[in-house]
Amino acid sequence: MINLNGSLAINLDRLRPLTEPYADMVIREFALGSSGVAAAIVFVTPLADRDLIEQHIMRPLMSISAGPSEVTKHYLQNRVLAVSQLSVTDTAEQLLSKVLTGCTAILVDGMTEAFLIGTTTSKTRSIEEPISEALVRGPRAGFNESLSDNVSLLRSQGENPGLSLIKLQVGKQAKKSLIIAYMMDIANPELVAEVRRRVEKINIDNVAESGYVEQLIEDHYLSPFPQVQSTERPDRVMGALMEGRVAILLDGTPFALIAPVTFSMLLQSPEDYYDRWIAGTLLRMLRFLAAFVSLLAPALYVSFISFHPGLIPTKLAITIVGARVGVPFSSLVEALIMEVSIEILREAGLRLPKPIGPAMGIVGGLIIGEAAVQAGIVSPIxxxxxxxxxISSFAIPQYNAGISLRMLRFVAMFCAAMFGMYGVILFVLFLCAHLVKLKSFGVPYASPAVPYRPGDWKDFFVRAPLSMMRTRPKLLGSKNKKRQGNESR
Amino acid sequence: MINEKDQITTIQVAVIVVNAMLGSGILTLPRSSATLVQTPDVWISVLLGGLLAMIAGVVMAVLAKRYPGQTVFQFNGRILGKWIGALVSLMFVVYFFMTAAYQVRIVTEVTSLFLLEGTPNWAIIMVFMWVSLYLMTGGINPIARLFEMILPVTILIYLLVMLMALNIVEVNNLRPVLGDGIAPVWKGIKSTALSFLGVETILILTAFMKRSEQAVKAVVYGVAVPMALYLITVVVVIGALSVDGVVTRTWPTLDLIRSFEYTGLIFERFESLFLVIWIMQIYSTYTISFYAAALGLAQLFNRPVAQCLYGLLPIVFIISVTPKDLTACFAFGDLLGQSSAFIFGLIPFFLLLITRVRKGKSG
Structure with a gap:
C-alpha cells in the first residue's frame, strides 16, 4: 500500500513504475493557471472521455486566477471542477485501479489526496430490436451491452418508485457490475434475499456473460431444462418484475436473467398479452402443441412404424410401408439420419453470414431432403x-427451452426404438417425474399446473381477458397480490 | 414425524386415492364381476361395492386422523403395543409390496399382449420400476404432483373413449334390472368392492396432510371419482358386449375399445390412447403401493426411506415374475384381494374400536 505524499514530484516518481505495464495510461503534467501550482492528471486513453477531460477538467484548472495559497482541496472541489462524479483517494493502488476503469485522477502538488473523476465512456451499440426475440406487436427496443443503458431502459418504462436495484460486483479478476432488480412492494423479500445470496456466492475469475451467472445460481445443473429465464426484452423483464419475479442484469451482455421460472413461462411470449385474449390464448395453446410435436413426433413415428403399424389407419400404414420398401435402414436409423442432418443444418445456418443463410436453408432442406427420398435413403413421410x-421447435419463444426439447427428442427416439409406445409412455412419465421434482428458486417447475392452483390457471393454457386477471401469480408468494383495482372496467 | 416440506393438500390426497384405486380394475372389473353376478345388474354391485369401500375408507380416515402426523405403521404400535403393532404393520407392508408386484405384472401382461410382442418380461418390468423409483426418491410431494398431472388426462381420455363406444351400446343388454332379484347383486359385491382397493392408502396419506381433519372428505371424494368411472365402464362394456360376451373375455374393456373404428381420424382405433392412460394409471397405483411399503419398512426399522426403496426393488421384481402364467397371476390377485378384505376391512375397524374404548375408559 503506497500512500500519497504531499509532493507531486515524489508521487509521480512512485506512480511511474506502477504504470509501466499499462501502455494506454497517460500522465499529463501542467500548472494550475496563474497560481503556478504544479498538477498532473492520470487517465487511460480511449476509455476516458477526452472531451470531458479537456473541456471540464483541464480548461478550468488551467485558467485558475487565484493565488497559490487559495488553491485548496475545498476550493478545487467546489469552485473549479465542474463534474458530477467526484471522489478522493489517498493510496496509489486505489488510484490506479480506478483509473483503469476509465476515471481520471488529478494530483495536485501539496495535497495528500488525489481527486478521482468519473470520465468513463463506453462504446455501445445503439438500442436495436432484439434479434432472438422478435415480435410482431410490442416495443422494438432490446437491451444492449451497456449496463447503464439497460437500467435506463427499465427505468424509462414509466415512473415507478417501486423499482429497486441492488448493485453488486462479480468476478474475482475482472470485476463486473451486476444489478439485481425487483419491485420493492411486490417481490417476495425471501426470494430477493435468496437471489442475492446465490449471486454473492459466485466466486469465479471472470463472469463473461450472464450465462455464467445463470449456471452458477441454478438449482440443478444436471437437468436439461433452463431454470432461469434469459431475455433481451426490457418489456419482458418489466412484466416479470410486475409479477413479483427478480431480474439480474450484467454489464457487457444484452441478456438479462429472470428468476424464478416455470415450464409454462418458457412457452409464453409478451405478445400473448399485447394481442387480444382470444388470439393470445389460441397462440399459447398452439405453442404447447408445438412443444409436444417437437418433443415426440419422431419418437411416435419410430414406435408406430417399428412396433405398432396396426394402430394407425390402414391406408396410411400401407402408404408408409409402401414408401419404405426401398429404405435399407430401420426406422430409428432413418429418423436419426434426418434429425441429425437437420440439427447440423440449423447449427450451420446460425454461423453463416446473413445473406447466405436462406440459401443454405433451401439447399439443405429442400434439395437434400428431396434427394434423400429419391435416393431411397429415407421415406417421404x-x-x-x-x-x-x-418448424415446431422454432415456435417455442425461448431459445434455451427449445434446445432442451431438441435434446430430449433424441432420448425419446431411443426409448421408442427400444420399447415402442410403451417406451414413449415411460419416457413421458420419466420426464413428468423430473419436471415435478424440479424447482427454480423454490418454485415448483411444473406449476401452475401442479400442485393445483386454479387461481393461476388464468395465465396458463388460457390467457384470460385482462379484466379477469386481477391478481398476481400466487406461486411466487408476492407481497402485493392485487394487480388491478376492482373499479377498472 | 413428517416435516413441513413433505406436507400435501387435501386435494392432493384425494387425487392420490383416486389414482391408487384406478388400475387393473378398469380392464378386468366387468369380467370378474359379471362372472359372479351373471345378470346385467353388475352396475348395482359396483354402486354397493363402492359404498362399502367408502365406508371402509371413512373408518380408516377417522382412525388415521386421530394420530395426526403419524402413519399407520407408527400408530399401530401405540394402539396394540410394540410387538403386536409391529406384526400388524409388517402385514400391511407385505400387502403393499405384493400389490405393487401384482400391478407391475399386470402391466407387463397387457403390454406384451397388445404393444410389445416378443420383448422379454424382465425388460418391461425393469424399466417400469426404474422410472417409478426415480419419482419415489423425491418423496410424497413429487408423487402427489405427478398424480395430479396424470389424473385429468386420464379422465378426459377415458370419458372420450367411452363416449365413442356409446355407439355400439345396446340398452337391451342391460335389461332386465333385478330380473333374478337382489341375490346375484350381493354375490357381485365381493368382486366389485375389491376393485376399490387403494383406498387403504389413506391410512398413510393422512400423516402427510396439511389439514388432517379433512381426511374423511378426501377419502369420500377419492372413492366417488373411481366409482363414477367404474359405473360408466361396466354400463358401457356390458351394454356393448352383453354379459355372456364379457364373461368369456380376459380383457373385456380393451376388447370393447378394439371393436369399434372411426375412420378419417388420425387413429382409427383407440386402444393405443386407452393403453397410454391405463399404463399411467397402473404406474401411479404401483408407485403409491411401493412407496407405502418402503415407508412402512423405513418406519418399522428406523432406516432412511431411500434405502428401503432400493432394498425392496429386487424383492418386488422377483415376486412379480413368480406367477407362471396369466391364470396364476389372476389367482395371485384374488388372493391379494381376499386378504385385503381382512386387512383393511376388519383391522382398522378394530383399531378404531380399541381407541374408542380406551378413550371412554380414560375419559
Missing part, C-alpha cells in the same frame, strides 16, 4: 415428420 418437428 419421415421428411414430413422431421420438417414439422423442426
Amino acid at each position: 419421415l421428411v414430413i415428420v422431421v420438417a414439422v418437428t423442426a
Whole structure:
C-alpha cells in the first residue's frame, strides 16, 4: 500500500513504475493557471472521455486566477471542477485501479489526496430490436451491452418508485457490475434475499456473460431444462418484475436473467398479452402443441412404424410401408439420419453470414431432403415428420427451452426404438417425474399446473381477458397480490 | 414425524386415492364381476361395492386422523403395543409390496399382449420400476404432483373413449334390472368392492396432510371419482358386449375399445390412447403401493426411506415374475384381494374400536 505524499514530484516518481505495464495510461503534467501550482492528471486513453477531460477538467484548472495559497482541496472541489462524479483517494493502488476503469485522477502538488473523476465512456451499440426475440406487436427496443443503458431502459418504462436495484460486483479478476432488480412492494423479500445470496456466492475469475451467472445460481445443473429465464426484452423483464419475479442484469451482455421460472413461462411470449385474449390464448395453446410435436413426433413415428403399424389407419400404414420398401435402414436409423442432418443444418445456418443463410436453408432442406427420398435413403413421410418437428421447435419463444426439447427428442427416439409406445409412455412419465421434482428458486417447475392452483390457471393454457386477471401469480408468494383495482372496467 | 416440506393438500390426497384405486380394475372389473353376478345388474354391485369401500375408507380416515402426523405403521404400535403393532404393520407392508408386484405384472401382461410382442418380461418390468423409483426418491410431494398431472388426462381420455363406444351400446343388454332379484347383486359385491382397493392408502396419506381433519372428505371424494368411472365402464362394456360376451373375455374393456373404428381420424382405433392412460394409471397405483411399503419398512426399522426403496426393488421384481402364467397371476390377485378384505376391512375397524374404548375408559 503506497500512500500519497504531499509532493507531486515524489508521487509521480512512485506512480511511474506502477504504470509501466499499462501502455494506454497517460500522465499529463501542467500548472494550475496563474497560481503556478504544479498538477498532473492520470487517465487511460480511449476509455476516458477526452472531451470531458479537456473541456471540464483541464480548461478550468488551467485558467485558475487565484493565488497559490487559495488553491485548496475545498476550493478545487467546489469552485473549479465542474463534474458530477467526484471522489478522493489517498493510496496509489486505489488510484490506479480506478483509473483503469476509465476515471481520471488529478494530483495536485501539496495535497495528500488525489481527486478521482468519473470520465468513463463506453462504446455501445445503439438500442436495436432484439434479434432472438422478435415480435410482431410490442416495443422494438432490446437491451444492449451497456449496463447503464439497460437500467435506463427499465427505468424509462414509466415512473415507478417501486423499482429497486441492488448493485453488486462479480468476478474475482475482472470485476463486473451486476444489478439485481425487483419491485420493492411486490417481490417476495425471501426470494430477493435468496437471489442475492446465490449471486454473492459466485466466486469465479471472470463472469463473461450472464450465462455464467445463470449456471452458477441454478438449482440443478444436471437437468436439461433452463431454470432461469434469459431475455433481451426490457418489456419482458418489466412484466416479470410486475409479477413479483427478480431480474439480474450484467454489464457487457444484452441478456438479462429472470428468476424464478416455470415450464409454462418458457412457452409464453409478451405478445400473448399485447394481442387480444382470444388470439393470445389460441397462440399459447398452439405453442404447447408445438412443444409436444417437437418433443415426440419422431419418437411416435419410430414406435408406430417399428412396433405398432396396426394402430394407425390402414391406408396410411400401407402408404408408409409402401414408401419404405426401398429404405435399407430401420426406422430409428432413418429418423436419426434426418434429425441429425437437420440439427447440423440449423447449427450451420446460425454461423453463416446473413445473406447466405436462406440459401443454405433451401439447399439443405429442400434439395437434400428431396434427394434423400429419391435416393431411397429415407421415406417421404419421415421428411414430413422431421420438417414439422423442426418448424415446431422454432415456435417455442425461448431459445434455451427449445434446445432442451431438441435434446430430449433424441432420448425419446431411443426409448421408442427400444420399447415402442410403451417406451414413449415411460419416457413421458420419466420426464413428468423430473419436471415435478424440479424447482427454480423454490418454485415448483411444473406449476401452475401442479400442485393445483386454479387461481393461476388464468395465465396458463388460457390467457384470460385482462379484466379477469386481477391478481398476481400466487406461486411466487408476492407481497402485493392485487394487480388491478376492482373499479377498472 | 413428517416435516413441513413433505406436507400435501387435501386435494392432493384425494387425487392420490383416486389414482391408487384406478388400475387393473378398469380392464378386468366387468369380467370378474359379471362372472359372479351373471345378470346385467353388475352396475348395482359396483354402486354397493363402492359404498362399502367408502365406508371402509371413512373408518380408516377417522382412525388415521386421530394420530395426526403419524402413519399407520407408527400408530399401530401405540394402539396394540410394540410387538403386536409391529406384526400388524409388517402385514400391511407385505400387502403393499405384493400389490405393487401384482400391478407391475399386470402391466407387463397387457403390454406384451397388445404393444410389445416378443420383448422379454424382465425388460418391461425393469424399466417400469426404474422410472417409478426415480419419482419415489423425491418423496410424497413429487408423487402427489405427478398424480395430479396424470389424473385429468386420464379422465378426459377415458370419458372420450367411452363416449365413442356409446355407439355400439345396446340398452337391451342391460335389461332386465333385478330380473333374478337382489341375490346375484350381493354375490357381485365381493368382486366389485375389491376393485376399490387403494383406498387403504389413506391410512398413510393422512400423516402427510396439511389439514388432517379433512381426511374423511378426501377419502369420500377419492372413492366417488373411481366409482363414477367404474359405473360408466361396466354400463358401457356390458351394454356393448352383453354379459355372456364379457364373461368369456380376459380383457373385456380393451376388447370393447378394439371393436369399434372411426375412420378419417388420425387413429382409427383407440386402444393405443386407452393403453397410454391405463399404463399411467397402473404406474401411479404401483408407485403409491411401493412407496407405502418402503415407508412402512423405513418406519418399522428406523432406516432412511431411500434405502428401503432400493432394498425392496429386487424383492418386488422377483415376486412379480413368480406367477407362471396369466391364470396364476389372476389367482395371485384374488388372493391379494381376499386378504385385503381382512386387512383393511376388519383391522382398522378394530383399531378404531380399541381407541374408542380406551378413550371412554380414560375419559
